[in-house]
Amino acid sequence: MPDNPQPAPGHEFALPGHAVLAIAGRDAVAFAQAQCMNDVAALGDGEWQWNGWLTPKGRVVALFALLRHDADTLWMLLPDASAATLAADLQRFVFRSKVTLTPLAMPVAGRFGAPRQAQGSTFAKAGDGGVELDMGGDGGPRTLRIGPMPASVDADALARWEAADLAHGLPRLDATQSSQWTPQQLSLERLRAFSVKKGCYPGQEIVARTHFLGQAKRGLALFDATPAPAAGSDVVACGRGIGTVVSAAAGACLAVLPLEREPGPLQADGIALHHRPLLGGLAR
Template sequence: MPSRTTRPITLAGPDAAAFANAQLSSDVLNLGTGRWQWSGWLDPKGRVRALLQVARVADDRFIIVPRGGDSDVLANDLKRFVFRSKVSITIGDACFVADGDAHDDMHAYEDEHGALVFGEGDASIHIGMRDDGDAWIARHVEKGFAWLPDEALDALLPPALSMERMLAVSFNKGCFPGQEIAARLHFLGGHKRHLRTVRPDVALTPGQSLRIDGREAGITLMHNGLNASPISLVVLDDSVAQAETIEIEGARLHIISTFAA
């Protein structure tokens, strides 16, 4: 099975850090050169337009890797907010996402072949021309690192994707799109959807609506069927996820873990 692909977006120029910090949900200004962080771009209502991995490969150059969605649309929308900022926004060619060896956690660099490497401690992922299949998906499902199908874009709030746990949202850096809603959920709570790993008795499809008695109760984000025991990453309403095993239309889900907001 070929690896999924993504098209990295590069921000470069003297104002690249300030521009990224003003638009993205993470604390980009405190991201060191040679490091990466989780981030997102939210709409004014706080919904996640894009879940991102952001690497600072030079003091004035950042590479943004969208985890799902259309990079052309994302980059063109970002360009609308450049105004007088000294920053250029360019879109790279489609790159494969592939597994890599253990590398320092949150360390990022471009290798001799031009691939971008994101260290995860016990492993790494490579964004480049190497097509090694989807073995990395199992690890990311287990760790709750989502890749968003089209059906999940502009539909989920940060707590449903466990973005605070991933330090993808900062409330100490100033304003960014959707901050008011994200901060309200952070300080007041009340969000009733969480990210979960489940073991289904049938294969789930990314983007598949999870329904109980005709009511939409969640969505499938990722499914790993390569191992003998398939596992999926889903978002589920808390009200239906109290038991270890739940019945949805067409499948039974055994809940393995629930990730904090």
């Protein structure tokens, strides 16, 4: 019998940190295109992408999955940020746009198994009003479901889900790490989560300058660590801080480090860090 039993493929469990923010109205796509860092206009009905909202200095406030239901309805699936807080922040930029921002009271659940209908960047609508997303990658199949029925709480399965996010290079930004990092520092090009070709959006000049001038000098690295160091901890090499832990989960962490650095042992909070490659396949 394995030391760490894995949930059965059909076992659904709650993802309590996730929230959903609806953007609705005839200007929904135009509003999101002007505010978000990825090319919202490129989405077709029934498609989703990784996206985010930046500070004017190009730092990631929130990273999310953006779903287009139709020309008048978008959903932001927020793994970490408060839907109510983000709605209030975005409301300041609505001006005369015909758009409403509404947090939705819809539970979110995960499952380690292939989606029943969703595939890649195409999501599927269920008959009960729920939505299914394909969250699988090179680490194996995963399915995420939005509403309407809540799932059971399973702390072990949730920890495994969060560790899988990190393994695929999806940083989970708690309040201490929000607004701290540029998309390039978080290696979000791996998820195709931002655009350097679309029109203006908050922070766009910083993102574009970094891309076209080749000035990205730091990026994400994945480590095994037991216990995992806390987000915000310094990564130390030879007694000198060279980076920062951005996200931590059971036995793993993501850190922003120089892309070019001397080989050698690393630690954070006195915990040894053991490098391993990031998994692919989560880009949408």
